[in-house]
Amino acid sequence: MATVEWRSPASEMAVRQFEIAAERLHLDKNVSARLKRPDRALIVSVPTRMNDGHVHVFTGYRVQHNDVLGPFKGGIRYHPDVNLGEVSALAMWMTWKCALAGLPLGGAKGGVACDPSKISRKELQEMTRRYTAEIINFIGPEMDVPAPDMGTNEQVMAWVMDTYSQHKGYAVPGVVTGKPVDIGGTQGRREATGRGVVYTIIEAAKHLGIDLPGRTAAVQGFGNVGSVAAKELAGVGVKVIAVSDRTGGFYDAKGLPIERVIDYVGKTSKNSTLEGCPWGEPVSNADLLELKCDILIPAALGMQITGGNAGKLKCKVLAEGANGPTTLEADEVLKEKGIFVVPDILANAGGVIVSYFEWVQDLQNFFWTEEEINKRLRDILTRAFYEVLDMSRKEKVDMRLAALMIGVNRVARAMLWRGLYA
Numbered sequence: 001m002a003t004v005e006w007r008s009p010a011s012e013m014a015v016r017q018f019e020i021a022a023e024r025l026h027l028d029k030n031v032s033a034r035l036k037r038p039d040r041a042l043i044v045s046v047p048t049r050m051n052d053g054h055v056h057v058f059t060g061y062r063v064q065h066n067d068v069l070g071p072f073k074g075g076i077r078y079h080p081d082v083n084l085g086e087v088s089a090l091a092m093w094m095t096w097k098c099a100l101a102g103l104p105l106g107g108a109k110g111g112v113a114c115d116p117s118k119i120s121r122k123e124l125q126e127m128t129r130r131y132t133a134e135i136i137n138f139i140g141p142e143m144d145v146p147a148p149d150m151g152t153n154e155q156v157m158a159w160v161m162d163t164y165s166q167h168k169g170y171a172v173p174g175v176v177t178g179k180p181v182d183i184g185g186t187q188g189r190r191e192a193t194g195r196g197v198v199y200t201i202i203e204a205a206k207h208l209g210i211d212l213p214g215r216t217a218a219v220q221g222f223g224n225v226g227s228v229a230a231k232e233l234a235g236v237g238v239k240v241i242a243v244s245d246r247t248g249g250f251y252d253a254k255g256l257p258i259e260r261v262i263d264y265v266g267k268t269s270k271n272s273t274l275e276g277c278p279w280g281e282p283v284s285n286a287d288l289l290e291l292k293c294d295i296l297i298p299a300a301l302g303m304q305i306t307g308g309n310a311g312k313l314k315c316k317v318l319a320e321g322a323n324g325p326t327t328l329e330a331d332e333v334l335k336e337k338g339i340f341v342v343p344d345i346l347a348n349a350g351g352v353i354v355s356y357f358e359w360v361q362d363l364q365n366f367f368w369t370e371e372e373i374n375k376r377l378r379d380i381l382t383r384a385f386y387e388v389l390d391m392s393r394k395e396k397v398d399m400r401l402a403a404l405m406i407g408v409n410r411v412a413r414a415m416l417w418r419g420l421y422a
């Protein structure tokens, strides 16, 4: 067997999920063999002059999984655990996510193994610009369009856009999404993922006959996805009883004052985390997942819900804000327990959907209002939710498998039409 350098626990999980969907769809064997692997995987060295004068060489990645439906699309992650296997898994999930949402885009992901909380703004900028320069021949509005992911934000996207534009000699806003509005970003992109998670929860609640006001939720991860999802849930009358981030979490059975917690993290907290939050009792990230609540949102790292803790979950709805938070073993347990799962490629698709709107607006130099953005986002997510629900009923499969089957099938059909370039 040839060495498959990009395989790792995360990519094993992504590939196995794909195989289950492919078997169920009786997918053409040749198409299936191709889709198990990325189109292309880049590993780059990112030398960066650190504040103390020495040059640190970070390792960066960009994995492009499939572009049969359109340009590659996917975020850039800055996190110490970033590696080729994880980025490959995330790239594959982007392919299914874009196809499920009906976007004319393929799947990619990038990242740099680093701890952004430990490097200065200047170092972060230099690292970002050098990483962009290293992958510059493989990105572009027609080829591959990066976006924010864990550890990156609109400032990082602005540096990517500027570096790319400097190399071209003119402004190219369409090379990345999730940019500041001032340089061609879109209204509503920052909130899109968290907002989308809540739109799918609203549809799940309707389907299950759950009246949301007064219900309880716990949210793991208080970044761009978790904090917005918590705020939007509070906005529809849900009591958010626990939130957490990498420093730990806080729990109050009566509900936390989410707007004030967000204010605390943004303005008062020393390190922009929940550390020292004055509301609620401390709770660990692991214990948060096992709290009794109606809605649980993992919105942090992958593989948090495993064969080890899935049996202890006490929620009714699990809405996956994170990518790949639930392992295959955990899926079996959740099915037995009757927990309704809104899978990642559906629940968190709001981010890439509004990224798609941003890219379209950049290509046309014509911008939409936030109302238009949110309405179109909600329409796409609601349609996708019911397509997945219908598929799960028709095929008698869980929501994750149904979502994967729709995404994989769309990509496979496109591949069969286009044929093999020989």
Ligand code: GLU
Residues within 6 Å of the ligand: 073, 074, 075, 076, 145, 146, 147, 148, 149, 150, 177, 323, 348, 349, 351, 352, 353, 355
């Ligand atoms: N990083 C986000 C995701 O995992 C968004 C990707 C994008 O907007 O291209 O879906």
